[in-house]
Amino acid sequence: MRSTHVLRAALALAGAVSGACIPAGPFPMPKCKGVDIEDLSIEILQSFMVAGKLTSRDLVSCYLARIEQTNEYLKSVSEVNPDALAIADAMDEERAAGHFRGPMHGIPFLVKDNYYTNDKHNTSEGTLVLLGGRYSSEATVVAKVRAAGGVLIGHSTMSEAADHRALSNYASGYSSRTGQGRNPYNFTQSTAGSSSGSVIAVRTNQVAIALGTETHGSLTHPSAQLGLYTIKSTPGLMSRHGVVTGSYYHDTPGPLARSMKDVSILLDIMVGADKYDNLTLTGVGSYPEKGYASKVVKKQALKGMKLGLPWFPYWASQGHINSPGTRAKYDKRIKELEAAGATIYNITTLSRYGTLLTYATKTRGFDSIASPYGGGNPTSIPSQFNQVTVFSTLMAVGYAEWLANWSFPEDDSRHGMSTIDEMAAWNDAHNDTTGALGNGTWWWDPKTGQSFYDAAVATKGEMGSAFWTAFGWGRMTAAQAIDSAHTYVAVDETTGETTAVALDGLLVPSGRGGGYGNACASVPAYAGYPVAQVPVDQDGFATPMGMCVYGQKFGEAKLVEVASAMEDLFQWNEKPMWHEYLTAKGPWLATWPGYTCSNSSLNAYSCSKA
Numbered sequence: 001m002r003s004t005h006v007l008r009a010a011l012a013l014a015g016a017v018s019g020a021c022i023p024a025g026p027f028p029m030p031k032c033k034g035v036d037i038e039d040l041s042i043e044i045l046q047s048f049m050v051a052g053k054l055t056s057r058d059l060v061s062c063y064l065a066r067i068e069q070t071n072e073y074l075k076s077v078s079e080v081n082p083d084a085l086a087i088a089d090a091m092d093e094e095r096a097a098g099h100f101r102g103p104m105h106g107i108p109f110l111v112k113d114n115y116y117t118n119d120k121h122n123t124s125e126g127t128l129v130l131l132g133g134r135y136s137s138e139a140t141v142v143a144k145v146r147a148a149g150g151v152l153i154g155h156s157t158m159s160e161a162a163d164h165r166a167l168s169n170y171a172s173g174y175s176s177r178t179g180q181g182r183n184p185y186n187f188t189q190s191t192a193g194s195s196s197g198s199v200i201a202v203r204t205n206q207v208a209i210a211l212g213t214e215t216h217g218s219l220t221h222p223s224a225q226l227g228l229y230t231i232k233s234t235p236g237l238m239s240r241h242g243v244v245t246g247s248y249y250h251d252t253p254g255p256l257a258r259s260m261k262d263v264s265i266l267l268d269i270m271v272g273a274d275k276y277d278n279l280t281l282t283g284v285g286s287y288p289e290k291g292y293a294s295k296v297v298k299k300q301a302l303k304g305m306k307l308g309l310p311w312f313p314y315w316a317s318q319g320h321i322n323s324p325g326t327r328a329k330y331d332k333r334i335k336e337l338e339a340a341g342a343t344i345y346n347i348t349t350l351s352r353y354g355t356l357l358t359y360a361t362k363t364r365g366f367d368s369i370a371s372p373y374g375g376g377n378p379t380s381i382p383s384q385f386n387q388v389t390v391f392s393t394l395m396a397v398g399y400a401e402w403l404a405n406w407s408f409p410e411d412d413s414r415h416g417m418s419t420i421d422e423m424a425a426w427n428d429a430h431n432d433t434t435g436a437l438g439n440g441t442w443w444w445d446p447k448t449g450q451s452f453y454d455a456a457v458a459t460k461g462e463m464g465s466a467f468w469t470a471f472g473w474g475r476m477t478a479a480q481a482i483d484s485a486h487t488y489v490a491v492d493e494t495t496g497e498t499t500a501v502a503l504d505g506l507l508v509p510s511g512r513g514g515g516y517g518n519a520c521a522s523v524p525a526y527a528g529y530p531v532a533q534v535p536v537d538q539d540g541f542a543t544p545m546g547m548c549v550y551g552q553k554f555g556e557a558k559l560v561e562v563a564s565a566m567e568d569l570f571q572w573n574e575k576p577m578w579h580e581y582l583t584a585k586g587p588w589l590a591t592w593p594g595y596t597c598s599n600s601s602l603n604a605y606s607c608s609k610a
């Protein structure tokens, strides 16, 4: 395989890593020059470099060795950076000369394959159709992390086209370029997508931290299923320039990390206005004065915190709470939060906006919009409110803009390719490798087809009234649901008087759903609002489960506070045990064996014993 050759070459460059014996069994992390670096935060890794115990070259060498040791199983890294060791050396020299750039100085990081990097890497969004092309300039956030001292050691794999190639029945974490990324907790279980390679890599210590992106769930869901931390920020907080476009209104880059502190360190580096991304102008003025990292708190901060549970549908009925063995674990966490001093508000109605939010017979804010299928198309939603139209249209527009600055060599048949129509046609013509003519067979089958591309082609990229009606409905309904839920209206039973209580955040369970995946991302995606993800436990199949925290527009600083307090209280960090890493064959399994999941209506999604 191509990637293996590159890895071997890089490892040869790295030389032998002292102390790195390759153990049998479930792959314990080898020590790095005698130092145990497993699961360490950026801060601690940095302290080793400051103390002279490790250099950036040591870290890069150890991570490259780890990639070499595990990547054939995990399929999480598509390419390593042939220049990684040279960059590390430069960082070490700078440090030796007394120049220290900050907490990322010399720290290795990976970026998802949809971040364009202006170096020897390919960037292809996991596709074959973009492989071999170049963009006009490096992704702004990559340039920022490099300038902060980060050492780019490679690109991580992803669900093909960020889960934007097929509308349904595709394997998350699979791409025709790199194959199926695997969940190290249980190889038969999904990683969720689409930042799958980034989360696998961080979770298995192939790297210290990684960047992913989210249009609709691609940071929050895989981080939940691999027990990591992230913040999907408000689109506009940081630049999307140089990141392959899914949707102008929904896309956000973001860090995937082992702690909220690490997430915040990266946020501080990544945020800011960019002349190449006009949406970033909306974020100016919303960055905290002393930075996001200054907002990290301990569990004591939970005292007096006010947290809401949007009961319908998240806690009442969705598969993510009803998965085998999960409800009791979530309930326990809520009790722990209360015991730590937080007040929990059970949000059962949105009395102030209840009627505004209704359509058809729905009466509760989140019920009307929280689709368990993410971007799916539940039959109970009137077609004019179809969010698939929104995403398909924005994808056609976005790819056209992307391709305008993307170039293939002149002798390449794709030279001059400028629309998603041409991308879809190229996939068809190369159906033997791209699987574009597949018929949407569930999961592992690489012939997933390209129904999402086809839907995008059908929109002609026309942002007409159908688009704006659906987009406007989604954006307004979701924003109102989140905003109004942040004001809890307490009613005095005897006097009938109401008191408004401002909440610090909303907690949403984000375990693996019975039939598909997690669904905490939809409403913040529609709204264009931020969401944090905190690991809380493992489900009955050894797969991690998380808790999402919903915040308000540009409310990332508050999310850091709430999520870091929860992190300190829960301190969940079970190591992956590599269950079934030798026996898991083709597909990771969808529903739990012995369970059937009903998806007949938007609100009745649930799984029960067959």
Ligand SMILES: *[C@@H]1O[C@H](CO)[C@@H](O)[C@H](O)[C@H]1NC(C)=O
Residues within 6 Å of the ligand: 002, 006, 079, 080, 082, 120, 121, 122, 131, 132
């Ligand atoms: C980039 O992809 C090409 C195939 O198009 C491959 O030959 C090359 O090795 C890749 N580069 C790296 C750095 O992996």
Ligand SMILES: *[C@@H]1O[C@H](CO)[C@@H](O)[C@H](O)[C@H]1NC(C)=O
Residues within 6 Å of the ligand: 248, 278, 279, 401
């Ligand atoms: C912002 O940029 C997008 C393309 O990225 C463009 O379609 C839009 O017209 C721009 N808006 C303004 C107000 O410049």
Ligand SMILES: *[C@@H]1O[C@H](CO)[C@@H](O)[C@H](O)[C@H]1NC(C)=O
Residues within 6 Å of the ligand: 311, 346, 348
């Ligand atoms: C929240 O309210 C619902 C509906 O009244 C109830 O069924 C549920 O048990 C309550 N949950 C908590 C944690 O109080």
Ligand SMILES: *[C@@H]1O[C@H](CO)[C@@H](O)[C@H](O)[C@H]1NC(C)=O
Residues within 6 Å of the ligand: 136, 137, 241, 276, 404, 405
């Ligand atoms: C696209 O390329 C044009 C021409 O080279 C350049 O002027 C423009 O700034 C580029 N746009 C982006 C978003 O990189």
Ligand SMILES: *[C@@H]1O[C@H](CO)[C@@H](O)[C@H](O)[C@H]1NC(C)=O
Residues within 6 Å of the ligand: 428, 429, 430, 431, 432
């Ligand atoms: C599918 O690929 C085969 C070759 O693998 C080719 O003969 C055929 O024309 C392709 N189909 C389409 C619709 O392009």
Ligand SMILES: *[C@@H]1O[C@H](CO)[C@@H](O)[C@H](O)[C@H]1NC(C)=O
Residues within 6 Å of the ligand: 439, 441
């Ligand atoms: C779709 O794929 C399945 C599994 O490969 C196959 O059994 C079925 O015949 C295919 N259907 C069509 C219409 O091609």
Ligand SMILES: *[C@@H]1O[C@H](CO)[C@@H](O)[C@H](O)[C@H]1NC(C)=O
Residues within 6 Å of the ligand: 186, 187, 188, 189, 540, 541, 542, 579, 589, 593
């Ligand atoms: C891994 O998942 C499979 C179902 O896909 C399940 O049968 C198995 O028990 C799980 N392994 C563990 C250790 O939970």
Ligand SMILES: *[C@@H]1O[C@H](CO)[C@@H](O)[C@H](O)[C@H]1NC(C)=O
Residues within 6 Å of the ligand: 168, 373, 515, 516, 597, 598, 599, 600
């Ligand atoms: C919905 O349920 C039907 C019947 O159980 C099943 O065939 C279909 O694949 C399910 N769809 C999704 C998206 O889970």
